[in-house]
Amino acid sequence: MESLNKSIITTNLDKMLNWARSNSIWPLTFGTSCCAIEMMMATGSSHYDLARFGSEVVRVSPRQADVLIVAGTIVKRMVKPLKMLFNQMMEPKYVIATGSCTISGGPFIYNSYTTIRGVDKVIPVDVYVPGCPPRPEALFWGILVLQKMIKKNSLIKSTNNKKPVLAALPEGIMLEEIHDEMKKVLMNKKYL
Amino acid sequence: MNKMTASIEKIYNKYQKFIVENVISKKELRINSENLIDFMYFMRNDSDLKYDILCDHTVVDWVNNNSFDLVYNLYSTEYKNYIIISTTIPRNKPIINTVSGIWRIAEWQEREAYDFFGVLYTDHKDLRRLFLEDDWIGFPLRKDYKDNFMLEM
Amino acid sequence: MAIHLRTLNEVLHSSNKKKTWGTKEYFINMGPQHPSTHGVLRFVLRLEGEVVKEIIPVLGYIHRGIEKIGESVSYRNFVHLTDRCDYLSSIINNWGVSKVVENAMQIETNERIETIRTIFAEIQRLQSHTLWWGVFAMDLGAFTPFLYGFRDREFLTSIVEDTCGSRLTMNYIQPGGVMYDIKPDFSTKIKNYIRYLRPRIDEYEQLVSNNIIIQKRTENVGILSKDDACSYGTTGPVLRASGVPLDLRKDHPYGMYGKVDFSVAVGSVGDCWDRYWVRIEEMRQSLNIIEQLIDNIPPGKHMVMKHTAKIKLPIGYHYDQVETARGILGVFVASDGKDSPYRIHLRSPNFNNLWSITKMAAGLKISDLVAIFSTLDIVMPDVDR
Numbered sequence A: 001m002e003s004l005n006k007s008i009i010t011t012n013l014d015k016m017l018n019w020a021r022s023n024s025i026w027p028l029t030f031g032t033s034c035c036a037i038e039m040m041m042a043t044g045s046s047h048y049d050l051a052r053f054g055s056e057v058v059r060v061s062p063r064q065a066d067v068l069i070v071a072g073t074i075v076k077r078m079v080k081p082l083k084m085l086f087n088q089m090m091e092p093k094y095v096i097a098t099g100s101c102t103i104s105g106g107p108f109i110y111n112s113y114t115t116i117r118g119v120d121k122v123i124p125v126d127v128y129v130p131g132c133p134p135r136p137e138a139l140f141w142g143i144l145v146l147q148k149m150i151k152k153n154s155l156i157k158s159t160n161n162k163k164p165v166l167a168a169l170p171e172g173i174m175l176e177e178i179h180d181e182m183k184k185v186l187m188n189k190k191y192l
Numbered sequence B: 001m002n003k004m005t006a007s008i009e010k011i012y013n014k015y016q017k018f019i020v021e022n023v024i025s026k027k028e029l030r031i032n033s034e035n036l037i038d039f040m041y042f043m044r045n046d047s048d049l050k051y052d053i054l055c056d057h058t059v060v061d062w063v064n065n066n067s068f069d070l071v072y073n074l075y076s077t078e079y080k081n082y083i084i085i086s087t088t089i090p091r092n093k094p095i096i097n098t099v100s101g102i103w104r105i106a107e108w109q110e111r112e113a114y115d116f117f118g119v120l121y122t123d124h125k126d127l128r129r130l131f132l133e134d135d136w137i138g139f140p141l142r143k144d145y146k147d148n149f150m151l152e153m
Numbered sequence C: 001m002a003i004h005l006r007t008l009n010e011v012l013h014s015s016n017k018k019k020t021w022g023t024k025e026y027f028i029n030m031g032p033q034h035p036s037t038h039g040v041l042r043f044v045l046r047l048e049g050e051v052v053k054e055i056i057p058v059l060g061y062i063h064r065g066i067e068k069i070g071e072s073v074s075y076r077n078f079v080h081l082t083d084r085c086d087y088l089s090s091i092i093n094n095w096g097v098s099k100v101v102e103n104a105m106q107i108e109t110n111e112r113i114e115t116i117r118t119i120f121a122e123i124q125r126l127q128s129h130t131l132w133w134g135v136f137a138m139d140l141g142a143f144t145p146f147l148y149g150f151r152d153r154e155f156l157t158s159i160v161e162d163t164c165g166s167r168l169t170m171n172y173i174q175p176g177g178v179m180y181d182i183k184p185d186f187s188t189k190i191k192n193y194i195r196y197l198r199p200r201i202d203e204y205e206q207l208v209s210n211n212i213i214i215q216k217r218t219e220n221v222g223i224l225s226k227d228d229a230c231s232y233g234t235t236g237p238v239l240r241a242s243g244v245p246l247d248l249r250k251d252h253p254y255g256m257y258g259k260v261d262f263s264v265a266v267g268s269v270g271d272c273w274d275r276y277w278v279r280i281e282e283m284r285q286s287l288n289i290i291e292q293l294i295d296n297i298p299p300g301k302h303m304v305m306k307h308t309a310k311i312k313l314p315i316g317y318h319y320d321q322v323e324t325a326r327g328i329l330g331v332f333v334a335s336d337g338k339d340s341p342y343r344i345h346l347r348s349p350n351f352n353n354l355w356s357i358t359k360m361a362a363g364l365k366i367s368d369l370v371a372i373f374s375t376l377d378i379v380m381p382d383v384d385r
Helices: A002-006 A008-022 A035-044 A076-088 A136-152 A175-187 B002-018 B036-045 B106-117 C008-014 C075-082 C087-105 C111-139 C144-164 C186-209 C212-218 C226-231 C237-241 C272-293 C349-354 C366-376 C380-384
Strands: A067-071 A094-098 A127-129 B019-023 B028-031 B053-062 B067-076 B081-090 B095-097 B120-122 C026-030 C042-048 C051-058 C316-323 C328-335 C343-347
Touching: A008 A136, A035 A067, A035 A094, A035 A136, A035 C144, A067 A076, A094 A136, A127 A136, B036 B081, B036 B095, B053 B106, B053 C328, B053 C343, B067 C328, B081 B095, B081 C316, B106 B120, C008 C051, C042 C366, C051 C366, C075 C087, C087 C111, C087 C316, C087 C328, C111 C144, C111 C186, C111 C272, C111 C366, C144 C186, C186 C212, C186 C272, C212 C272, C212 C366, C226 C237, C237 C272, C272 C366, C349 C380
Parallel strands: A067 A094, A094 A127, B028 B081, B095 B120
Antiparallel strands: B019 B028, B053 B067, B067 B081, C026 C042, C042 C051, C316 C328, C328 C343
16 A cells, blocks of 8 residues: 555655645635634635636535635534534535634634634634625635645545644745744733 | 604603613613513503514523523514613522513513523413523523533633 | 413414315415515414415514613623624614614704714614515516615625625714715715616616516505504504604604605505605605705714713603614613613514514405515514514
């Protein structure tokens, strides 16, 4: 199996399949609140057009969609339909979490008895797009990062549930360097 | 404002023993809770008052006085004024009559009050929870509601 | 009959009548995720063939508990949360809370602030109605008006973003004034936009209103009589289409509405066509209002109260209302003299408009239900708060 990983046939097959997959990602319409309007603005309207990146149509049924763009706050009552939708999608499937409500709970963190603080407690997330609500250009950045991640993936290796966003780093910088920098900034009390 | 003061006087004359407090400048009336339905019928059907839209119905939880305050906002489309009516019921026995026979929208507004505070309405057609799941324990908007899930500031 | 509590399962099983001869009734779920863009609403429909016998709306899929959060934040921070209730016209929601605070503390604002507030409220009304028009036509099957509606909304969004800094959740009208002052080229951009949109509305009427399919699908469908509309608590364009001329901008004027000249569109029958026509007329009247105000913005300060001043309302109950694009938004505050409200409650227009669909759509087909629901113009986070 090891020699099969590095042979010329499977790596070329990987490249072709990844190229085909990343250039035609079809999203699923799932918007609960305000971020849904910015998502509709990005995918449907004529000023910002998502179809030029390959997402030609937006599908309603989860059996026909590739990526689930979670836009809007998730509350306790919505967890069961969301899990049902995610389980009905077919592999390979990806998840983009838009807006600060899905990253960490947004403006409704404190004193709310129903808001789930971050959608990655419910389903595995690939890309996080910050903003409240994020601009349509920010959503395009998220989709381009997802395309880069798909191109670096390999078909024969097993996929983990949580993939780190290494594709978004600039060339030549490692993730550990950024962690060290952030620790230095937080230790310096002047910034707090 | 003249029409408003004339109508308040008419309510006084007919229902004087039920009115507890009257704050005319803020358009607010406080009444007893026993004859609520008669009072509301009078407010809607009388030809000089004609309050035909029930704008809002909420509950305020006064923990220190051990009571709930029910607040009704009424609006009249013909005479173009609004009035606020409030009653008080005890906190450990929160039972009151429903007004959904007079205004149909009261069905949903009373379901919301039951969902958040636990106020019980007699003769209501369909009293069940509205926003929370059917098997939720507790009434969230009460002041003494404790929950392990909530994050306090 | 005294108090009787029950659950959703009991409701479904109790209305299942057995018929010995004929077709059988069945339940279908129009679930929280569906192709129309109004938000997460779940209908449980009791159908016989394709005829709808009973609708049971199930709410709570976006209930975030804003009223409980409001009891521990200050009044200025609560304005930031009202943005997220009815996000298609969020500046008008901010005006509701600011109005209550200003009336209770008796703060006087100057004419420049009121003029800017009125102009921005009418811009938000235009944005909301153009988006509604696009989505309404898409629900009935036509996709082209969807693109036109979003394109027109996008022009206004970029003008608003120059002043407020944000595209959707603005947090612009604060108690005591507005957050930022307008830029010098604001009036030229708005005048260009008015010149652009006026002939387009006639063109859109030719495209959609003169279409025979849309006319047949909306005439005499979903009739709501005058008494029913009042008893079911509807306000806004839904109530005006049923024949009741209630508009807070004319009857209890606030801002600069008392000093401009505009008319109120009132329908006669109360069907889907009247609700559609009332909103198209409101777009034209909004353009008239903006045109009368845009040249005469008086000079002055844009914020009367200091940012660090403490806001404490007097003890008692306070209530005030504004007219949003969908109905009357009322803010009720019970205060005990401290920094944060003791109890704050939003009387949301969409929550009170939604109940009337159980009366209107009983006995009609599923396609009529879709047409009626999209003329009601519901935004779900405002229902659930």
